[in-house]
Amino acid sequence: MNTIVVKFGGSSLASAAQFRKVGDILRADPARRFLVVSAPGKRYDGDTKVTDMLYRCYDLAAAGEDFSSALEAVRARYGEIAEGLGIRFDLESALAPIAEHLRKGPQRDYMASRGEYLNARLMAAWLGWTFLDSAEYIRFHADGTLDPDTTYKLLGAAMAQTEKAVIPGFYGADETGRVVTFSRGGSDVTGSIVARAAQADLYENWTDVSGFLMADPRIVKDPMPIREISYKELRELSYMGASVLHEDAIFPVRSSAIPINIRNTNKPDDPGTLITAEHSEEAKKRTVTGIAGSKGFTVINLYKNRMNQERGFIRRLTGILEDFNIPIEHMPTGIDTLSIVVDDKELAGRIDEVTEELNKQLKLDTVEVFENMALLATVGVGMSYRLGVAARLFTALADAGVNIRMIDQGSSEMNIIVGVENDDFETATRAIYKAFVE
Amino acid sequence: MNTIVVKFGGSSLASAAQFRKVGDILRADPARRFLVVSAPGKRYDGDTKVTDMLYRCYDLAAAGEDFSSALEAVRARYGEIAEGLGIRFDLESALAPIAEHLRKGPQRDYMASRGEYLNARLMAAWLGWTFLDSAEYIRFHADGTLDPDTTYKLLGAAMAQTEKAVIPGFYGADETGRVVTFSRGGSDVTGSIVARAAQADLYENWTDVSGFLMADPRIVKDPMPIREISYKELRELSYMGASVLHEDAIFPVRSSAIPINIRNTNKPDDPGTLITAEHSEEAKKRTVTGIAGSKGFTVINLYKNRMNQERGFIRRLTGILEDFNIPIEHMPTGIDTLSIVVDDKELAGRIDEVTEELNKQLKLDTVEVFENMALLATVGVGMSYRLGVAARLFTALADAGVNIRMIDQGSSEMNIIVGVENDDFETATRAIYKAFVE
Numbered sequence: 001m002n003t004i005v006v007k008f009g010g011s012s013l014a015s016a017a018q019f020r021k022v023g024d025i026l027r028a029d030p031a032r033r034f035l036v037v038s039a040p041g042k043r044y045d046g047d048t049k050v051t052d053m054l055y056r057c058y059d060l061a062a063a064g065e066d067f068s069s070a071l072e073a074v075r076a077r078y079g080e081i082a083e084g085l086g087i088r089f090d091l092e093s094a095l096a097p098i099a100e101h102l103r104k105g106p107q108r109d110y111m112a113s114r115g116e117y118l119n120a121r122l123m124a125a126w127l128g129w130t131f132l133d134s135a136e137y138i139r140f141h142a143d144g145t146l147d148p149d150t151t152y153k154l155l156g157a158a159m160a161q162t163e164k165a166v167i168p169g170f171y172g173a174d175e176t177g178r179v180v181t182f183s184r185g186g187s188d189v190t191g192s193i194v195a196r197a198a199q200a201d202l203y204e205n206w207t208d209v210s211g212f213l214m215a216d217p218r219i220v221k222d223p224m225p226i227r228e229i230s231y232k233e234l235r236e237l238s239y240m241g242a243s244v245l246h247e248d249a250i251f252p253v254r255s256s257a258i259p260i261n262i263r264n265t266n267k268p269d270d271p272g273t274l275i276t277a278e279h280s281e282e283a284k285k286r287t288v289t290g291i292a293g294s295k296g297f298t299v300i301n302l303y304k305n306r307m308n309q310e311r312g313f314i315r316r317l318t319g320i321l322e323d324f325n326i327p328i329e330h331m332p333t334g335i336d337t338l339s340i341v342v343d344d345k346e347l348a349g350r351i352d353e354v355t356e357e358l359n360k361q362l363k364l365d366t367v368e369v370f371e372n373m374a375l376l377a378t379v380g381v382g383m384s385y386r387l388g389v390a391a392r393l394f395t396a397l398a399d400a401g402v403n404i405r406m407i408d409q410g411s412s413e414m415n416i417i418v419g420v421e422n423d424d425f426e427t428a429t430r431a432i433y434k435a436f437v438e
Numbered sequence: 439m440n441t442i443v444v445k446f447g448g449s450s451l452a453s454a455a456q457f458r459k460v461g462d463i464l465r466a467d468p469a470r471r472f473l474v475v476s477a478p479g480k481r482y483d484g485d486t487k488v489t490d491m492l493y494r495c496y497d498l499a500a501a502g503e504d505f506s507s508a509l510e511a512v513r514a515r516y517g518e519i520a521e522g523l524g525i526r527f528d529l530e531s532a533l534a535p536i537a538e539h540l541r542k543g544p545q546r547d548y549m550a551s552r553g554e555y556l557n558a559r560l561m562a563a564w565l566g567w568t569f570l571d572s573a574e575y576i577r578f579h580a581d582g583t584l585d586p587d588t589t590y591k592l593l594g595a596a597m598a599q600t601e602k603a604v605i606p607g608f609y610g611a612d613e614t615g616r617v618v619t620f621s622r623g624g625s626d627v628t629g630s631i632v633a634r635a636a637q638a639d640l641y642e643n644w645t646d647v648s649g650f651l652m653a654d655p656r657i658v659k660d661p662m663p664i665r666e667i668s669y670k671e672l673r674e675l676s677y678m679g680a681s682v683l684h685e686d687a688i689f690p691v692r693s694s695a696i697p698i699n700i701r702n703t704n705k706p707d708d709p710g711t712l713i714t715a716e717h718s719e720e721a722k723k724r725t726v727t728g729i730a731g732s733k734g735f736t737v738i739n740l741y742k743n744r745m746n747q748e749r750g751f752i753r754r755l756t757g758i759l760e761d762f763n764i765p766i767e768h769m770p771t772g773i774d775t776l777s778i779v780v781d782d783k784e785l786a787g788r789i790d791e792v793t794e795e796l797n798k799q800l801k802l803d804t805v806e807v808f809e810n811m812a813l814l815a816t817v818g819v820g821m822s823y824r825l826g827v828a829a830r831l832f833t834a835l836a837d838a839g840v841n842i843r844m845i846d847q848g849s850s851e852m853n854i855i856v857g858v859e860n861d862d863f864e865t866a867t868r869a870i871y872k873a874f875v876e
Contacts, residue, residue: 232741235743235744236772236775247744251744301848301850303670303850305692306685308676308765311760311763314769315756315757318752318756319753322750327746327747327749328752330771331752331771332768332770332846332848333769333846334674334815334848334852334855335815337674337848337852338848339848377772377773387839387840390835390836390842390845391829391835391836392836393832394826394831394832394833395826395833398825398826398829401825404828404851405851406847407845407846407854408845408847409845409846410737410771410772410776410844412741412772412777414772414775416845417772
């Protein structure tokens with residue numbers, strides 16, 4: 001029998017009406033045996049997510065203030081869902097230990113995790129499925145990193161004895177039982193870990209969009225959806241991916257070649273985006289899979305006589321940037337010139353210090369700094385099967401009047417990265433989209 | 439009064455007829471006050487350069503064999519020139535210490551330098567100019583590197599007291615008086631040092647071609663000459679520069695902003711190529727200044743999950759290559775992919791060792807090796823002033839059916855480097871030339 005692990009995000013679980021959609025989806029395919037849930041999200045614009053309510057409880061309790069009305073707001077959210085579903089769920093006994101914990105001296109990760117915990121218990125009660133508490137099966141090391149070996153062992157054993165189960169996302173615990181959470185959006189990671197532990201055939205990640213789009217819809221009007229994308233392509237498009245799927249969610253399933261299907265809870269008939277381990281034949285027929293980019297980069301352009309003959313130059317250069325703890329995004333080179341592209345967030349206003357240190361240690365002839373650069377990645381495994389992709393791309397940019405400040409294409413031929421000025425970013429995105437998609 | 443330092447190469451000094459051309463050129467402009475000479479080169483295809491004759495003398499003497507007929511061949515070359523010029527020059531006394539040196543236990547650098555030494559003495563005698571022996575003025579450190587401070591002091595003082603002088607190229611001496619030579623073609627360097635010491639207005643480097651051409655004439659039929667090029671552009675075109683002008687010749691004059699004029703002894707009316715410190719207004723009006731490339735590179739394509747989030751990855755990578763003493767020519771990057779381009783000559787068949795070490799130390803997911811790659815640099819300061827350069831270039835390559843394996847353009851915008859397969863190198867060169875020049 002096939003096994004599908006399904007994960008629903010907060011907006012898919014914000015209300016009783018959303019719970020019913022989840023129920024319909026689960027019933028539509030009996031292979032959907034393991035369900036990972038987020039905490040209830042926003043029901044409408046301006047609403048508060050349950051997780052944020054819980055952080056509020058924590059903040060008040062930690063400050064020694066009265067948290068009772070804040071906790072009551074949490075109770076009300078779950079109460080509304082239970083009532084809407086018409087089920088009896090003993091919310092008071094579920095909440096009692098949380099109130100007790102708050103009084104005794106609260107722990108932030110524990111409080112944050114209660115949104116998923118309560119939601120999973122409520123969902124399990126409604127569906128009549130087993131509840132498996134992640135604190136017992138998802139194990140963290142003392143340093144806060146996942147202990148995958150123990151996790152897969154514990155989780156695999158529990159799931160082997162369970163027909164259908166609901167598992168709260170976002171958290172686990174260390175050896176002492178102390179709750180540890182993933183970073184925000186971490187329920188995606190829990191779903192991936194559960195899929196891997198179950199050796200699932202598919203990991204369905206249900207959210208409020210029908211998968212990835214070929215370009216940012218805030219820039220390109222009604223961009224085409226991406227039906228299928230390989231993990232590798234998705235990583236190359238990482239400038240866009242993070243808001244739909246947590247980056248850390250890729251790795252557990254990827255190594256087991258379990259595909260991820262991004263689906264829309266509100267449009268369950270949409271096929272969504274299938275993320276696959278290998279490039280499909282269909283993908284090879286396309287030229288471009290997606291276009292993604294980001295503003296806010298700085299280029300530091302180094303010039304030095306005979307740089308290309310100076311052994312160890314690049315190693316020393318990268319050492320200096322590492323001392324500043326600034327990762328290098330790209331490093332296009334001429335013969336006596338070399339540019340380093342860094343993220344403004346990482347640079348954090350230290351450009352003068354950085355250039356001074358580069359000058360001092362590398363004895364450069366010139367250092368130029370170009371700020372306000374955007375990077376734009378045009379990605380597709382199909383690009384490597386076709387002639388004239390670069391011609392089409394750069395002709396589109398020239399026709400749109402976009403100045404190109406940097407080009408970077410390695411021999412994977414799956415990604416051409418272009419640097420343009422921040423102000424040209426939207427124009428460039430639309431030009432490339434038009435050239436390859438419309 | 440203006441001062442021009444002139445340097446003539448071996449083919450410009452191979453015979454009495456060539457000497458006369460040099461005399462005409464010197465007389466045409468009295469500012470040509472300091473003359474640096476190479477040793478007599480080939481008079482015809484299959485002829486032997488005097489320097490090679492001298493190496494032969496050295497080899498024989500070092501092996502304890504009879505060198506007299508080899509030295510006689512040297513004498514004959516100078517004798518023929520002196521006779522052709524109709525001057526009396528006491529060749530026997532000039533050669534006697536050389537024969538003596540050979541008998542006593544020869545030193546290779548000393549022997550190699552005698553071609554320039556004798557030619558300078560002969561030229562000085564013919565012109566009636568002062569002879570300044572480089573062994574007295576061009577000073578090397580004990581480790582074989584130039585001592586610029588002492589050199590400029592000694593040389594400057596001597597030249598300040600001299601109206602017109604002939605100076606042998608290619609060599610100098612260390613503190614003990616032991617002769618030290620530059621690498622092959624080093625008379626270009628001597629000329630540059632003399633120009634710097636004289637604070638000359640111009641350094642004329644006379645050779646047997648009318649300067650640089652926009653592309654390799656073995657690939658492009660009758661390429662246009664380059665009238666003017668900046669030092670920076672020339673460096674970016676270094677794949678082509680070395681055969682016309684020794685790379686080390688640029689640096690002494692460059693720091694004093696002395697232009698170099700490459701001229702043709704056999705076509706003295708040709709303006710040649712002027713190499714300037716700054717980009718000229720005329721150069722900015724052009725799009726492309728030159729196209730140059732080279733075959734014989736290997737691309738190592740590294741793939742690793744989340745490479746771009748791994749701090750220190752590039753530094754460790756460059757450290758590994760440095761341990762192998764292999765310089766990295768280019769390093770185009772995607773997000774989780776990174777390519778390193780290395781010269782096959784530096785790789786020296788160690789590709790398996792290198793990839794094994796990269797795998798071991800960097801824990802890569804995949805390493806791919808692409809051999810037989812050529813690099814092609816399209817260079818011009820004017821490229822940065824124009825829109826659509828990349829479009830034109832890549833359209834030309836696509837129309838010619840050339841697959842692009844790598845693209846690298848930094849924010850200097852003066853050089854687009856493209857990687858193509860060795861077999862496409864000529865086609866690509868012609869396509870780019872046609873797109874920008876014809």
